[in-house]
Amino acid sequence: MKSSSFVVPDELDEVERHPKAAKAGEPVRMHNPTCFGCGPDSPQGLHLVVHAGEGFTVDASMEVETRMEGGPGVIHGGILSTAFDEVMGTIPLLIGPSGVTVHLEVDYIRPIPVGSTLRFHGNLLGRQRRKIFTEAIAHLGDPDKPVASAHAIFVTIDVRKHFAEHVEKSARAEEYKRRMYP
Numbered sequence: 592m593k594s595s596s597f598v599v600p601d602e603l604d605e606v607e608r609h610p611k612a613a614k615a616g617e618p619v620r621m622h623n624p625t626c627f628g629c630g631p632d633s634p635q636g637l638h639l640v641v642h643a644g645e646g647f648t649v650d651a652s653m654e655v656e657t658r659m660e661g662g663p664g665v666i667h668g669g670i671l672s673t674a675f676d677e678v679m680g681t682i683p684l685l686i687g688p689s690g691v692t693v694h695l696e697v698d699y700i701r702p703i704p705v706g707s708t709l710r711f712h713g714n715l716l717g718r719q720r721r722k723i724f725t726e727a728i729a730h731l732g733d734p735d736k737p738v739a740s741a742h743a744i745f746v747t748i749d750v751r752k753h754f755a756e757h758v759e760k761s762a763r764a765e766e767y768k769r770r771m772y773p
Contacts, residue, residue: 597696597742599724603717606647612685613643619681622689625762628677632762637674641681647715649685651678655707665702666709671729672697675741678711679725683745685715690723690745691753701738707731709738721747 613619619641621629627636635658641651653674661667676695683690703709712734713727723745728737751771758767 595696597694597724597744599716600719603719606686606715606718608647608685609687615643615645617643619643619649619684623761623763626677628673628680637670637677639674639677641678641711641713643681643685644712647682647685649678649681649711649713651711651713653709653711655703655705655709657705660705662702664705666705668697668699671699671703671709671739672741674709674711675727675729675739676743678713679727679741679743680745682713682715682725683723683747686718686723688747689750690721690747692743693722693746694744695741696743697739697741699739703729703731703738710734716742723747 624630624632627633629639629641630636631638637653639651639653641649644650655666659666659670672695675697676692680692709729709731711727711729713725716724716726725745726742727740728734729739730737758764758771761767
């Protein structure tokens with residue numbers, strides 16, 4: 592069995608909240624209108640709205656709908672991992688440029704019933720150069736009783752360079768080419 596490769600280094604960079612970051616209580620900007628996790632224009636997406644918290648935290652909630660079912664009456668683990676990825680993926684925006692996921696681990700603690708409201712709380716663990724270390728929990732109303740937890744590593748990117756060879760395949764290719772690659 593492979594052991595976790597998630598290790599927060601001892602020596603971390605000092606971080607400050609980015610001056611343009613969402614303020615506590617405000618939604619963190621979504622990055623792509625057709626994103627499956629946060630995009631309002633994704634027909635089957637999760638449509639998550641993540642709110643900035645105090646310091647380097649974020650919060651979100653999600654209704655667990657029947658279409659998200661995996662095992663009988665409970666959420667599919669892949670949907671849950673997608674939600675965690677989206678929630679933690681907003682944390683880099685609190686301190687600077689966008690980041691992409693390079694490592695994600697989810698611990699499934701209890702079944703999450705269809706029809707419930709799942710709440711997420713994410714937190715920055717630290718930054719080392721381009722790597723951003725995060726963690727999050729999901730609960731059904733009591734943060735002291737998580738139903739799942741996760742941690743991830745994101746790497747900051749130059750959005751234009753990172754997506755340049757893929758933008759043509761986007762549902763909004765023409766819009767992105769005009770805006771990002773004039």
